[in-house]
Structures are given as C-alpha cells and as structure tokens.
Amino acid sequence: MIPEHLSIYTAYNANIDAIVKLNQETIQNLINAFDPDEVKRRIEEYPREINEPIDFVARLVHTLKLGKPAAVPLVNEKMNEWFDKTFRYEEERLGGQAGIIANTLAGLKIRKVIAYTPFLPKRLAELFKKGVLYPVVENGELQFKPIQEAYREGDPLKINRIFEFRKGLKFKLGDETIEIPNSGRFIVSARFESISRIETREDIKPFLGEIGKEVDGAIFSGYQGLRTKYSDGKDANYYLRRAKEDIIEFKEKDVKIHVEFASVQDRKLRKKIITNILPFVDSVGIDEAEIAQILSVLGYRELADRIFTYNRLEDSILGGMIILDELNFEILQVHTTYYLMYITHRDNPLSEEELAKSLEFGTTLAAARASLGDIRGPDDYKVGLKVPFNERSEYVKLRFEEAKSRLRMREYKVVVIPTRLVQNPVLTVGLGDTISAGAFLTYLEFLKRH
Template structure:
C-alpha cells in the first residue's frame, strides 16, 4: 500500500501505558479446584456481596464464578499488590504478551518498519522490557550523565521498577463445574480480566527526561499519548489526579515547544465521571487529534453535559447521533481531527478548512481498517507484508447500510462547516485475537494522516 510506505518514513513518539497481559485458558478442572480451595459456601456468600475490587483470593473466585455463570465478559480491578504471588502460584499462563496502548502501538509501528519509534513508559521492569519486539528502529529514551541517549527497551530496563500485569481468564461456552450442589454450565464464551490497579503504577514523565521533551518533539513527526485511564483520583501519598494531569499538560506543551508537533490522544474508557471530566477539560484542548470508540464518545458527551445525546448513542447507536456528537466535540475542544471507530465503521470528523480532502481522509481510514483486519487475522503484525492479508478481508455485511445511513445523516445535519468521512470496516469472522484492534486503527489512521499532511507540506 502506497500510503503505508509514506507513513513508514515517519518518526513517532508514544507514551505512557504498558503492561503484561497474562492469559489463562480456563477449563472445568481448574475452575473446580479454585471453588474447592475456597469452599463453595464461602464463594456463594461472597458472590452475593459482589465485591467491586479484588483484595483477597475469595473476591477473585466469587467474581470469576459470577462471570462464568452469566457468560458475560467482565473486568475487575486488583488493588492488593501482594496477590501477585498468589496468582503466580495458582496459574500457569498460556500466553504472555504486550498489553497497554503505548506498548501495543510501539510494537506495531516497529514491526511495520517505521523509520524510528520512541516509546516511553515511567516503569520498565525487565519482564516488561522483554515484551517489546527486537527491532533496530525501536528506542527507549534514557538520560545518562545529563545527556539524552536512545536505547532499545531490552537494554533500558530498571531492576526494581514495578510491573503491571493484567491477568485475562478466557472461558468457553459449554464448560461445566459445580458450586456445591449447583451444577453450572457456562452459557457464552468470554473473558474475565483482573486488571492491576496499584498505587505504584503512575502516569508521568520522570523529571530527568522532562527537560528533553522539546528535543524529542522537534525530532519526531507525531506523538501518540495514552494511558490516562490509569490515573487515580487520590493517592495515599497526598498526590491526586490534578497533580498528574498538570504534569501531562506540561508534557504536551514541552513536546510542542520547538515545533507544532501533531499530538494524538488515544482515549479509553474511564469509569469515574469526575476523572473523565478532568482528562477531557485538561488535555483535549492541547492535542490535535483524539481517537475513541462509540461508547467512549457517549461517555465524553455525558461528561460535557450532553446527557440526552449521550443516552441516544448508548441506546440506538445511530450514525447521525455520533456525527452530531463528533461535531460538538471538535468545536468545544478545538480539535483538528476526531476519529471514531466502531465494529462496523470508522469515521473522521474535521473542520472544513482541514488541508486534506475527503478522498485523502478516506484513504487514511482505509489503511487503518486494513491494518486492523490483518492483526485480527494473524493475531499480530510482524512485517509490512502482513498488510496484504488485511486487504483480502471483505468489508462487513452492513457496509452498504452504513453508507446509506451516513448519507441520510448528512442530509439531516448541517455539515457544510465540516468534513465528515465514514467507511465500513473490514471484519474478520473468526479473529485470532481482538486485543489491540482499536489501538491498531488509531495508530494506522493518525500516522497515515500525518503522512498525507507531509505530502501536502502541511506538516
């Protein structure tokens, strides 16, 4: 793909969140063993209490059995750091791989042979460093003797850094087990995620590196920032979300100090409405581009006070409501471009004076969905050649319907002052993996958008 070749000439900086995804494929025997160890009655009682976070093993088993019984995918935060050893002694992980948006995007762009990929995460334990691909174009910024040096993440790890491990328990429909006298059969396949939410994991740039952010910004073509969903409202050491968001704002301004570096913020679901508002109002006005899915735009609109429109998006998922929400967002937050990805379509919304034509914006989205289709088909993109696999994947069966609804939406809404482009997604029927598909779409869209701007000399 010609556009990918252009994008691969770029240097991209990405930060902050990385973790290890440790995956366990559950079977009847393993589930039964856990219930027997805790005691069926104790598990049943704790299930009724429905713990919102995992502080001890019984909380985990109770929420896991609840997820298995309903067959619904769930994620519950693990707040007790000491439980690392309990999990590691009870489970053999079938797969361990890179997790976290910054880590996934860095590996993807490095494997696609981008000119240079700089990845920064404040915590880089040895196990985390080993999750990065061994590519000569991938670097981690390190300050040595007062100078900025770039090393491969494999050489840059720090022995005592904390590590964030998200444990993913995959379950299959039809799995059977007993809870005391009750026989349970799992109704649907899904996954139960134990997401580490420890105080030791923070989102920030270390002071020594901070002063070099203008240099990194000057030598990069774009930055992709993510992980703000990991910020807590309050910490036991007296720091709070405002403290870390002030630091995040400084980082963006430092990256842009020497040139108008284009910055993309990849938004992820934030449960706390208070924190969501803080992230939106503090960071959106400073960045050029934001990527999110349709449930996330509904959450954002709700936080901005558009609760009726937010409810409509949640309830009906109509294209015209998403377009209207997107228009509000780019106007109120002064964004250059908003990218929304859903299972059936991807959309760009920009102002009418954007340097790129609607045809060029469409090309950018085409590359994004092709990359995601390649990743879904193969599980991982390991070279630029893999993109050919994505090109063979057909557009989803609702493609024509999407186009029709989009034309209707454009007639209903005033879109003269905007460029709104939508394309159906290439949808893989039985994906090898669904992890990181949104990140792949956003990274593909933003980097190809930059490449097209560069071609037009607008970057």
C-alpha cells in the first residue's frame, strides 16, 4: 500500500545524534580530570544547563547515581570542540523530526522527498539518504540538488550527544564508590542561539510557491527549538510570523500541511506556537502528554490535569475533540505507546475503515524501523507486518467501546487502533515521527482517491 507516486517536503529541524557508550574507564577518567570535591559541590548546585566541562561531569555523575534518563541543554557553542576531543562516538546518525522523516520517506522510495533545514553543514548533509533533495537558487532559478552536494561551509552544527550507560558499572568519586542502579541514557542537547532560528532563508523564500507545485504534502516541525528572545532583537514572534507565511504559501498551491508538535516547556512559547501555527494547518501529530499541554493553554486545565494524572483514553478523546474544534484544523493524529488515534469531523471524506488503514500503515512502518534500525527500501515495510500488536490490544479496544458509549461523538469520526510493539527494538528515537510520516502519507493517498 506504499504510495510511491507521492512527493513530500519536510522542514525545518535536522541535527546529528552522536552516540557514546560509557564504560568504567571513560567515566573514571572524566572524574579524575577534576577535584572530586569540586564535582560534589557542583552536583549540589545542580547546573540546569551546560556551559563548561565541570557542569557536564556534575550532571552526568548525578544521572549515573540515580540510574534515571535525563537531558540537559548545552548552551556554549565552544564546548563542541571539547566534546569532540574528549569522546569517541560509536555512531553518528541523523536526528531531528524533519531529518528522521525525510530519511524514512526516502527509504520507502516515494517519488520525491525535498528536505529543508536553514543550516546545512557538510557533516549533517552526509547523514541524509541518497535521493533526498535540497532546494537551492542558482543564477536566479530554483533547482533541487542531492542534499549531500548542497552543504554550506561555515553553517552552524547542531549535535545532540547521547551518553548510554549500563546497570552495574562502578566508579569512584573521591572516597565514594558508586554503582549504576539501572541502564539508561544522558542526553546533552545543543541549544545555541545560532541554531535556534526556525525559518526559510531569504534566498529560498521567494521560491516556496514553486516548491509547492512539486509536492503533495509538507511536514513542518522544530518550532520547539525557538527562543523567546534573541541577542539581535528578534524574538519568537518574528520567526513564527515567517513560519506562518511559509504555510500559507504552500496552502495556496493546494499542498496539505502536517505539523509534528513537540513538548515545549516554556508555557508562553507553547501558547505562541499553538495559536500562531496550528489553526493554519490540515493535520497535527501529538502524543497524550501534548494533548494535555495544548488543553492547558486553551484554558481546559481540569481536563489537562486528568490526562496527566490518569491517562484515560476517554479523556484523551474528549481532549482531542476540543482541540480540533478550538483550533479548527482537519485531522488530529495521536500516537502513544499502546494505541494510535485519528479524530476528524464527520464530513471528512475518508471512511473510518480508511482512517484505520492509514494508522495501521503508520504503526507497521514504525515497527519495521524499530526492528531494523532503518528503512532502506520499500520491502523493509513488510518486516513490520510480522510484529504483533501489543499485549494491551484487547484492553484498548474495550476502553474505546466504553468511551463511545459515554461521549457525544456524533459530529466526529474517531478511530483508535492498537500499536505494533517490538520487544527488543534496535532503535527507539523518532518512532512517533515515523508513525506520523507513514499515517500522513497514506492519509494523502486516500484523499487523492476521493
């Protein structure tokens, strides 16, 4: 059912995920480079961002002692050099929603995948799959180049460094011996000002209409990387206005727009993204925590708290229907560990059976990617078909039937299906993005048939 004749544009966020597998020697050498009392003192201070090496070591040791996953932003761009000198990366892979989606769709060998990120250093460009195109302007004309050839020298580089640790590793901090209680990972995510500008650059912006003529759908993501203020006087409002212009330009060419929403901790920034972007698109992809975040911004605090606390399917459906009505887009796609859901209005041309098939394509594609680590060809999709639906499938169906009996759903089409869950995944990063990309692709295909 792969719609190979479709073309998709994806923007804006792509980065490098650099993987470090920590061993006892590496951890001990890191600690030994500092006075143990200074490390302990810095752990007590609990730095909330990484500005110098001691901040990193303190937060890493704190994470290892707890054995719980954590993520801390890196705010000093000069630290890139220190990390690259200090660690050997097991693997560098493409991260960021727009990057992951572009590579997944290129692996399916659909007709055309055009990826756009405002920053394209060589190290990043080389991680995209062959077949992914990048828009460039040469001699005043728009062209699409293989993305590996379109890199720009001097562009800033966004690297998220993922430090994986194993249960049972031991190390010393002064007189104290520490044993890691659980396996997990510590993520140092780059948050420099130079890479937090989500926009279409001035050279490409006048050609967005032409790009729109080349594609059936566009998937936008990365707004969570914005800052409220920048040192040059610009702010999030400036970049969101420009992002809205991009969406409108595509909509004028009848391109369907999907936005992959992501958690935003800053409540004011979250509100700006929700009110400036979501009402202008056709499709939005979120998880259940993000349903609660959006409801909170829209003023439905009590329902948002219920979803955060109890995580009931019935509340998520009610919340989804409210979001759809308040923000007035076409279809809401919700991805969670155990179920996927579409909520759309009753007048949507797709039948509930077609909507279910679209979601099934999404979860099967994600199961294939989790099993194999990557989608390298259309046949890889079939691997996902062998992955069983999760052990809570019957429970999900029962809860959905109960919700239908309690909620007024006459004005909506609501479809819920269980997910296919890989027991020992090769990869877990970006599976929600994979589901969204697969579901949106097949949603477009069914719309075209109508």
